[in-house]
Amino acid sequence: MSPVSLAFAVLLLPLASAAIIALFLRRAGGLASAVSVLAATGIAGLALLLALGNYRFEASFEWLRLGDFVLSIGLKLDDLAALMLCIVGVVGLCIHVFSLGYMHDDAARARYFGGLSIFMFSMLGIVLADNLFMLFIFWELVGFSSWLLIGHWHERPSASAAAKKAFIVNRVGDFGFLLGIILCYWANGTVNLTALGGHHVFSTLIPLLLFCGAVGKSAQLPLQVWLPDAMEGPTPVSALIHAATMVAAGIYMLCRINVLMVPEALTIIMWVGTATALYAALCAIVQSDIKKVLAYSTLSQLGYMVAAFGLGSLRGTHLLTIGEAAQLIPPGTPIIGLDIAPRVYAAGVGAAMFHLTTHAFFKALLFLGSGSVIHACHHEQNIFKMGGLAKKLPLTFWTFTIGVAAIIGLPFLAGFFSKDAILYLAFANNRAVFAVLAFTAILTALYMVRLWKLVFLGAPRSDAAGHAHENNLVITLPLVVLAALAVLGGYTGIYPKVFTGVFELIPEAHGSAHLVILVTSLAVLLIGAGLALVIYKPSSTDAIAEKSPVLFGALAALRNSFDAVYDYYVEKIQQRFAMLLSALERILLAGLIVQGLAGLVGLFGLGARALHVGKINAYVYWFFGGTVVLWLFVMGVL
Amino acid sequence: MIAPLHTYIVLSALLFAIGFFGVLLRKNTLVIFMGLELMLVASTLALAAFSRYNGTIDGDVFVFFILTVAAAEVAVGLAIIVALFRRRQTIEVDELDALKN
Numbered sequence: 001m002s003p004v005s006l007a008f009a010v011l012l013l014p015l016a017s018a019a020i021i022a023l024f025l026r027r028a029g030g031l032a033s034a035v036s037v038l039a040a041t042g043i044a045g046l047a048l049l050l051a052l053g054n055y056r057f058e059a060s061f062e063w064l065r066l067g068d069f070v071l072s073i074g075l076k077l078d079d080l081a082a083l084m085l086c087i088v089g090v091v092g093l094c095i096h097v098f099s100l101g102y103m104h105d106d107a108a109r110a111r112y113f114g115g116l117s118i119f120m121f122s123m124l125g126i127v128l129a130d131n132l133f134m135l136f137i138f139w140e141l142v143g144f145s146s147w148l149l150i151g152h153w154h155e156r157p158s159a160s161a162a163a164k165k166a167f168i169v170n171r172v173g174d175f176g177f178l179l180g181i182i183l184c185y186w187a188n189g190t191v192n193l194t195a196l197g198g199h200h201v202f203s204t205l206i207p208l209l210l211f212c213g214a215v216g217k218s219a220q221l222p223l224q225v226w227l228p229d230a231m232e233g234p235t236p237v238s239a240l241i242h243a244a245t246m247v248a249a250g251i252y253m254l255c256r257i258n259v260l261m262v263p264e265a266l267t268i269i270m271w272v273g274t275a276t277a278l279y280a281a282l283c284a285i286v287q288s289d290i291k292k293v294l295a296y297s298t299l300s301q302l303g304y305m306v307a308a309f310g311l312g313s314l315r316g317t318h319l320l321t322i323g324e325a326a327q328l329i330p331p332g333t334p335i336i337g338l339d340i341a342p343r344v345y346a347a348g349v350g351a352a353m354f355h356l357t358t359h360a361f362f363k364a365l366l367f368l369g370s371g372s373v374i375h376a377c378h379h380e381q382n383i384f385k386m387g388g389l390a391k392k393l394p395l396t397f398w399t400f401t402i403g404v405a406a407i408i409g410l411p412f413l414a415g416f417f418s419k420d421a422i423l424y425l426a427f428a429n430n431r432a433v434f435a436v437l438a439f440t441a442i443l444t445a446l447y448m449v450r451l452w453k454l455v456f457l458g459a460p461r462s463d464a465a466g467h468a469h470e471n472n473l474v475i476t477l478p479l480v481v482l483a484a485l486a487v488l489g490g491y492t493g494i495y496p497k498v499f500t501g502v503f504e505l506i507p508e509a510h511g512s513a514h515l516v517i518l519v520t521s522l523a524v525l526l527i528g529a530g531l532a533l534v535i536y537k538p539s540s541t542d543a544i545a546e547k548s549p550v551l552f553g554a555l556a557a558l559r560n561s562f563d564a565v566y567d568y569y570v571e572k573i574q575q576r577f578a579m580l581l582s583a584l585e586r587i588l589l590a591g592l593i594v595q596g597l598a599g600l601v602g603l604f605g606l607g608a609r610a611l612h613v614g615k616i617n618a619y620v621y622w623f624f625g626g627t628v629v630l631w632l633f634v635m636g637v638l
Numbered sequence: 639m640i641a642p643l644h645t646y647i648v649l650s651a652l653l654f655a656i657g658f659f660g661v662l663l664r665k666n667t668l669v670i671f672m673g674l675e676l677m678l679v680a681s682t683l684a685l686a687a688f689s690r691y692n693g694t695i696d697g698d699v700f701v702f703f704i705l706t707v708a709a710a711e712v713a714v715g716l717a718i719i720v721a722l723f724r725r726r727q728t729i730e731v732d733e734l735d736a737l738k739n
Contacts, residue, residue, distance in 0.1 A: 614735035616670075620662055 003055035007075050010046045010085070011128060013039050014120035021114035029109030033100055036113035040089075040096035043120060047089030051082035054498045058194060060130055076130035076193055079501025083353065084127045084252050087360045088245050090485070092120055094478035095240040098368050101474035102236050102375055112152055112234065119145035119241060126249050132181045132191035132210075135253065139177070139213065142246050143170045149241060150233040162229040169226040173216015180209025184260070197259045207265040210257055211272075218250025218302045221276045225562050227299055228283075231291040235374055238291060239367030243298045244360040251305045251356050255349045263312065266348070270310025274436050277303030281443035283559040285450070286552055288542065289381045290370045293451045294363070297407065300440060301359050305352045307437065308422040311429045314347035314507050350505025351421045358414035358489045362406035365482035369400035372475050373455060376468035383454045384540045385462035392468045395476045397456050399483040404452045406486040408445040409525055416521065417490035424517045425507045438520050445528025450536045458538020646687035653680035667719055667729040678708050 017039035025032040060074025103112050122145050125138030151163030185191050187201040219227035230242045280299030287293045374381055376393055390397040406413040426434035460466040488494055492503050535543050545552040632638045660673025682701045689697025723729050
């Protein structure tokens, strides 16, 4: 098979799986899960084959032609897409396998696995799309599958409300995204990513409008409200969609359209990301639901990635390869060693994608770990009712510990390297952002260690935690695989050369900056983790809430502030406006036009009925009158 | 002597008026029916007179047709009135208001 048809196979495999499940296997949960997991295995295998086999191509064919406008379906597999393809494939497979165990007793298992398959299809579409319109189509499809899976337990009102909220909030961002795409098409005459890379109109508005899509999908301020609520979905869904892949699609999309970026837009993007990172980290400290902590942590890390992207390019040097040197230097000049040439490179893309990669591994690990804990504790999610699980769930404990260590940036684990790359970039480009991100890193260490300590250490604080026991291999095996990736994922050296296009962009600290970054990184880690270990004791109440209710209240209020504002807007402004419109509709449309016309006809009917008296004489008079009128008419009197 | 045309027209108009007011004012269906017939006859008289006056037979041909149709109509009309009387025991139009209710 040619690489193009292989890529189409990757894209269509999950669609086929979803179709088979939806059409034939709706009652057969076991078969449906087998089909879905097989499809996921196929995706992971083909994705690795395509990426590692260094197949890079662009293929596109016309799908719709409306006058001059052509909507094409095309695939663009470059190093960036190949990296994302591998992340989605591998993490997706781990989560499919985990779901086999986690959702084993669920009544609607077939719908769940069908939803996972349709999600994989949509996500792969985003990864491979070669133009913005196609990207938008799949963008909406992931929104749909996200809605489907968040609301999986739709009997619970909170779950179905959360699903609706996620969908509607995303729609707000997507509106801007669509406007951006249309504007981009209007300005440039094309939305093909490669063609845009060739030449495009410089505009601040277009990248900012496109960024709106990322704000919605990657849950940046001020549209972050849907992500914490989305934790109502099954835990593997939270891991796959709301931590590792879909929410990262916003960052991926930004990297994909990097060529359109201008400095003004990047500055705004940078500050939005920085603000989100700080805000979410502050919120995470006062959460008591294990998944909500991880949700806010995801928000915070997404903020990191967006900030990294917004920090933009870096001026650096790189060693010329012999080929490049031969081109630059006039022939005949002897080449003495390898020269160093200055270059400006998109370090933001490198740092964001690097962090996206490592984050996908360790956050999926943390979510699946929390899923394992929740499963073992019979769906208890309150961390103050856990405790002492380290001995009961040894494998989960150790893998979760690796995840925590990776996210707080313990040296030699994945998060350490990717976070340092971002910190270095911030240090080099904008010191204020650097300070905020470093402070956020303290908070990250604080809330993650708090979570870890409350869940796993001390004595069990509820019956559910007391009777917990380790899950079977289907659940723990993905944890081990992801733990290995969370350890190794930070070493750029282990990635095959095929991802060079992305990895050569990763900024690396050097010179004196190297020391500053290293010291900062270690200091924030020690401060944050140390604070958490000192403050939090294994107890059933929050230590901050006890010692400083004011601080706790302030953080809780901060967390609720956005929801409060939106609720106020919806209830007091939008609802009233809708009622006004409804009243106008009732008076003008329904009242005056519809009912008015009907009334007029009815009135006419009433009059006509009065003529119908049933007396023959009366009819004769009418007949006579009619004849007279007719006669007068004919005579020209009337 | 031959009566002039206008005498026929006047007679025809008188007959028509009698029939017309009979239809308008009388309450008995049979009498109304007679009034109708009278109007019909008045018009045939006018037609015959015009035919004679013009020296053509167009009007006469009309009269033949009208008389034929009128004969059939009388048969049907009287039959309806008889059937009506059998069913309702009355042929007064004021009482025949089933169309209304």
